[in-house]
Amino acid sequence: DKGNYRHFMEKEIYDQPEAISDTLGHYINFSDNQVVAAWRDTVFTNVQSLAISACGTAYLAGLIGKYWFEHYARLPVEIDVASEFRYREIPFSPQVAALFISQSGETADTLACLRYCKEHGLKTGAVVNTPESTIARESDTVFPILAGPEIGVASTKAFTCQLAVLAALAVAAGRARGTLTEKEEQTLVARLAEMPRVIGQVLNSIQPRIELLSRELAKCRAVLYLGRGTSFPLAMEGALKLKEISYIHAQGYAAGELKHGPIALIDENMPVIVIAPHDRFFDKTASNMQEVAARGGRIILITDEKGARALKLDTMQTIVLPNVDEIIAPMIFSLPVQLLAYHTAVFAGTDVDQPRNLAKSVTVE
Numbered sequence: 414d415k416g417n418y419r420h421f422m423e424k425e426i427y428d429q430p431e432a433i434s435d436t437l438g439h440y441i442n443f444s445d446n447q448v449v450a451a452w453r454d455t456v457f458t459n460v461q462s463l464a465i466s467a468c469g470t471a472y473l474a475g476l477i478g479k480y481w482f483e484h485y486a487r488l489p490v491e492i493d494v495a496s497e498f499r500y501r502e503i504p505f506s507p508q509v510a511a512l513f514i515s516q517s518g519e520t521a522d523t524l525a526c527l528r529y530c531k532e533h534g535l536k537t538g539a540v541v542n543t544p545e546s547t548i549a550r551e552s553d554t555v556f557p558i559l560a561g562p563e564i565g566v567a568s569t570k571a572f573t574c575q576l577a578v579l580a581a582l583a584v585a586a587g588r589a590r591g592t593l594t595e596k597e598e599q600t601l602v603a604r605l606a607e608m609p610r611v612i613g614q615v616l617n618s619i620q621p622r623i624e625l626l627s628r629e630l631a632k633c634r635a636v637l638y639l640g641r642g643t644s645f646p647l648a649m650e651g652a653l654k655l656k657e658i659s660y661i662h663a664q665g666y667a668a669g670e671l672k673h674g675p676i677a678l679i680d681e682n683m684p685v686i687v688i689a690p691h692d693r694f695f696d697k698t699a700s701n702m703q704e705v706a707a708r709g710g711r712i713i714l715i716t717d718e719k720g721a722r723a724l725k726l727d728t729m730q731t732i733v734l735p736n737v738d739e740i741i742a743p744m745i746f747s748l749p750v751q752l753l754a755y756h757t758a759v760f761a762g763t764d765v766d767q768p769r770n771l772a773k774s775v776t777v778e
């Protein structure tokens with residue numbers, strides 16, 4: 414049931430405060446602000462690395478997870494799209510644990526990776542939204558996403574809830590491996606716990622500005638998305654979401670890669686969407702924005718209050734989000750990215766919930 418919303422995708426975007434709250438409720442013990450998760454006192458204490466595979470949006474969630482596992486837990490992560498992962502002949506050691514991410518739990522390539530890793534004797538865990546799915550049944554451990562049913566073909570709430578699970582697991586891994594203190598864990602968990610409120614606040618405030626912008630984007634033939642750090646996978650997610658439902662060609666790039674090729678595309682017709690919270694990468698990304706501005710590119714900046722104040726540059730449009738801790742920024746910055754794709758598709762007049770050529774669950778390799 415879509416309720417008062419025009420599309421399932423819109424409803425699912427607005428479901429996120431509740432969905433994230435359900436997810437967090439499963440992974441957090443609020444009485445002591447600690448993460449409760451399988452693997453905390455077992456796998457995470459003795460693995461040497463993690464191997465993540467997934468497809469599409471779930472893969473991009475995994476890529477953000479990689480930054481977290483490496484930063485908070487100093488746990489190295491191998492990651493690839495599932496359709497490449499098992500053909501790379503990665504030299505596994507027994508100290509590798511394999512993690513799969515899938516909304517449906519039925520994606521053929523991801524399932525094939527799970528079976529491949531089991532054959533190689535790896536411990537397996539699956540972050541899945543569908544508890545009765547094949548991937549959930551066949552993996553040693555299930556980490557439920559608890560986003561609730563997702564009907565729109567373009568993944569929205571399953572993505573942010575996957576991120577919430579991965580953030581919680583990275584913190585648990587950090588504690589298990591001694592890279593985070595008890596106090597640090599409690600602080601990070603308190604930040605995670607703020608998400609439902611901040612998501613609600615952002616969803617209630619950014620819509621008018623996003624609609625204005627989407628009306629312009631709907632007329633464009635191509636869009637570039639840039640980001641650095643965890644905003645890089647998010648830039649790729651923004652591009653994926655935009656192209657799959659509005660059919661506008663979009664590409665996500667690491668901001669620093671701009672000058673290695675895509676800068677040739679920049680002219681006054683090229684919108685460049687930059688995701689740049691005021692984090693430790695901000696100044697670097699700001700200088701990439703200068704490069705775009707110097708060539709007449711139209712910058713659409715998604716930043717926070719600090720970033721908006723720090724930037725001395727004219728943008729075509731700036732979307733300003735509240736200042737939030739680094740660990741929740743990817744979930745918060747997902748919201749404008751999802752809404753931009755959604756409203757652009759509505760203006761373009763496409764079938765938002767059922768985009769052409771796509772299926773919700775891809776059960777062929």
Ligand code: F6R
Nearest residue numbers: 469470471515516517520567568
């Ligand atoms: C994009 C999208 C797809 C899926 C991908 C994996 O919006 O929904 O890219 O993320 O097909 O699907 P699951 O997560 O079901 O394995």
